[in-house]
Amino acid sequence: xxxxxxxxxxxxxxxxxxxxxxxxxxxxxxxxxxxxxxxxxxxxxxxxxxxxxxxxxxxxxxxxxxxxxxxxxxxxxxxxxxxxxxxxxxxxxxxxxxxxxxxxxxxxxxxxxxxxxxxxxxxxxxxxxxxxxxxxxxxxxxxxxxxxxxxxxxxxxxxxxxxxxxxxxxxxxxxxxxxxxxxxxxxxxxxxxxxxxx
Amino acid sequence: xxxxxxxxxxxxxxxxxxxxxxxxxxxxxxxxxxxxxxxxxxxxxxxxxxxxxxxxxxxxxxxxxxxxxxxxxxxxxxxxxxxxxxxxxxxxxxxxxxxxxxxxxxxxxxxxxxxxxxxxxxxxxxxxxxxxxxxxxxxxxxxxxxxxxxxxxxxxxxxxxxxxxxxxxxxxxxxxxxxxxxxxxxxxxxxxxxxxxxxxxxxxxxxxxxxxxxxxxxxxxxxxxxxxxxxxxxxxxxxxxxxxxxxxxxxxxxxxxxxxxxxxxxxxxxxxxxxxxxxxxxxxxxxxxxxxxxxxxxxxxxxxxxxxxxxxxxxxxxxxxxxxxxxxxxxxxxxxxxxxxxxxxxxxxxxxxxxxxxxxxxxxxxxxxxx
Numbered sequence: 001x002x003x004x005x006x007x008x009x010x011x012x013x014x015x016x017x018x019x020x021x022x023x024x025x026x027x028x029x030x031x032x033x034x035x036x037x038x039x040x041x042x043x044x045x046x047x048x049x050x051x052x053x054x055x056x057x058x059x060x061x062x063x064x065x066x067x068x069x070x071x072x073x074x075x076x077x078x079x080x081x082x083x084x085x086x087x088x089x090x091x092x093x094x095x096x097x098x099x100x101x102x103x104x105x106x107x108x109x110x111x112x113x114x115x116x117x118x119x120x121x122x123x124x125x126x127x128x129x130x131x132x133x134x135x136x137x138x139x140x141x142x143x144x145x146x147x148x149x150x151x152x153x154x155x156x157x158x159x160x161x162x163x164x165x166x167x168x169x170x171x172x173x174x175x176x177x178x179x180x181x182x183x184x185x186x187x188x189x190x191x192x193x194x195x196x197x198x
Numbered sequence: 199x200x201x202x203x204x205x206x207x208x209x210x211x212x213x214x215x216x217x218x219x220x221x222x223x224x225x226x227x228x229x230x231x232x233x234x235x236x237x238x239x240x241x242x243x244x245x246x247x248x249x250x251x252x253x254x255x256x257x258x259x260x261x262x263x264x265x266x267x268x269x270x271x272x273x274x275x276x277x278x279x280x281x282x283x284x285x286x287x288x289x290x291x292x293x294x295x296x297x298x299x300x301x302x303x304x305x306x307x308x309x310x311x312x313x314x315x316x317x318x319x320x321x322x323x324x325x326x327x328x329x330x331x332x333x334x335x336x337x338x339x340x341x342x343x344x345x346x347x348x349x350x351x352x353x354x355x356x357x358x359x360x361x362x363x364x365x366x367x368x369x370x371x372x373x374x375x376x377x378x379x380x381x382x383x384x385x386x387x388x389x390x391x392x393x394x395x396x397x398x399x400x401x402x403x404x405x406x407x408x409x410x411x412x413x414x415x416x417x418x419x420x421x422x423x424x425x426x427x428x429x430x431x432x433x434x435x436x437x438x439x440x441x442x443x444x445x446x447x448x449x450x451x452x453x454x455x456x457x458x459x460x461x462x463x464x465x466x467x468x469x470x471x472x473x474x475x476x477x478x479x480x481x482x483x484x485x486x487x488x489x490x491x492x493x494x495x496x497x498x499x500x501x502x503x504x505x506x507x508x509x510x511x512x513x514x515x516x517x518x519x520x521x522x523x524x525x526x527x528x529x530x531x532x533x534x535x536x537x538x539x540x541x542x543x544x545x546x547x548x549x550x551x552x553x554x555x556x557x558x559x560x561x562x563x564x565x566x567x568x569x
Contacts, residue, residue, distance in 0.1 A: 041532075047536070047537070047538075047539060047553070050536050051536070051553060051556065051557060051560075054534065054536065054557050054560045054561055054564075055556075055560045055564075056564070057560075057564030057565070057567065057568065058534075059502070059532055059533070059534045060534055060535075060536075061523060061527075061533065061534060061535045062535055062536045062537055063535070071523070071524040071527045071528060072527055072528075073527075073528055073529075073530070076530055
């Protein structure tokens with residue numbers, strides 16, 4: 001399991017009710033179910049991935065976060081997880097609002113477009129950056145609204161969303177992000193992980 | 199149709215009050231079982247059949263000598279694995295495969311015909327509930343069925359919220375749409391317009407409204423297939439001829455196919471049963487039973503739901519299945535949902551659609567492991 005999922009799992013206490021939005025093949029769901037006794041649900045758009053979840057015995061709903069989150073009642077989950085998908089929605093702001101409506105808390109991770117390798121790629125190669133976290137070409141990437149850790153940090157603040165914890169991930173290293181080190185973390189972190197609440 | 203020798207029957211002594219207000223008692227329910235009930239009695243699956251189905255789910259149907267209607271899904275090592283699970287299916291009341299229906303005789307020994315009480319999906323499941331007592335099953339492992347079978351699944355878990363661990367409605371709806379009712383009405387009109395129908399008393403008159411029933415089946419059959427599926431299978435292909443004959447014979451293969459479907463149906467199905475069962479489907483509106491709030495139908499159940507729809511099903515389209523998912527999610531129920539890609543239309547649930555069968559198998563087997 002990738003380090004990002006381990007970090008997310010560490011943010012969630014045992015016996016909680018969790019919705020994994022864009023749960024893919026259910027790796028994180030299975031881990032949370034087996035190791036933390038989490039009452040876990042998934043929402044996934046890919047039919048193939050939904051089948052993989054069912055084969056793992058996971059409860060998953062085939063659907064699209066932009067359309068299908070609205071069916072869940074307010075605060076019906078302790079945590080709602082959204083891993084590296086926010087930038088792929090037509091309307092990320094609406095999805096973020098929905099995550100925070102459905103979940104008492106939300107855990108959102110974003111690939112950081114200000115990561116130094118991304119900056120260097122654009123600066124020296126002059127082409128759209130391709131990294132381990134951003135593997136697609138400009139013409140076939142699902143990402144519509146790339147942002148940086150700094151952008152996201154300011155964005156949630158401006159929406160009066162409370163940040164409980166913000167973490168920077170660089171390969172296996174995890175560190176805390178705060179107002180004072182934001183510039184540095186924004187340069188050296190590949191991924192940002194935010195535990196938020198509204 | 200002498201079918202009695204192959205039919206197992208439970209006679210329900212207890213009176214059953216029907217939605218129409220009448221009460222029936224001492225009535226037969228014809229059923230079949232597959233696999234064996236384990237000592238803990240925790241491996242039973244109650245399967246509900248669709249409009250023209252019967253209790254012969256798999257293997258050779260002893261009455262028609264054809265494969266059971268769900269042979270692709272049910273059997274040893276299949277999605278619903280009869281080496282593992284004990285499968286029970288019964289003919290709905292109003293039906294014509296041994297359960298109490300319009301071809302039975304009333305207490306005065308006169309064949310009911312249209313004097314049989316109008317029955318509902320609710321009446322069907324209340325009648326079938328008696329099978330649990332008969333087998334001494336306290337809680338089923340699962341209930342499942344497609345189309346009208348799915349309606350019975352929804353009604354059953356609403357009526358008996360703690361009587362099944364898992365619930366699998368397939369290609370179904372919680373309320374018959376205007377289009378659904380329209381197609382059923384077309385079928386009923388075809389039957390009653392046949393001069394051999396004789397106000398439902400054809401048995402007494404030794405006639406059979408076969409032409410009307412065949413037309414009803416032909417119309418319904420079109421609704422079970424998708425436009426793409428029909429086009430790919432038949433297109434404009436001609437039936438055993440080089441060119442058009444400029445007449446009203448079956449020039450096209452699709453015509454010949456529909457005529458064949460109509461004619462074989464007449465041999466196995468009773469026209470009055472077709473009227474009664476389609477009526478029951480049309481009357482089905484689960485939300486209406488709960489003052490318009492579908493979620494309330496499921497408020498008392500802890501069962502795990504898994505809902506399946508098919509992309510090309512325009513009779514009970516994905517959105518109608520999703521409405522059930524939404525109603526369940528709004529009360530925090532345990533519900534999974536998948537839409538299976540298939541161009542085989544509504545009939546997909548009866549056919550060899552591997553993604554469907556593997557999803558069904560995985561859901562059942564994984565849920566059973568967690569038992």
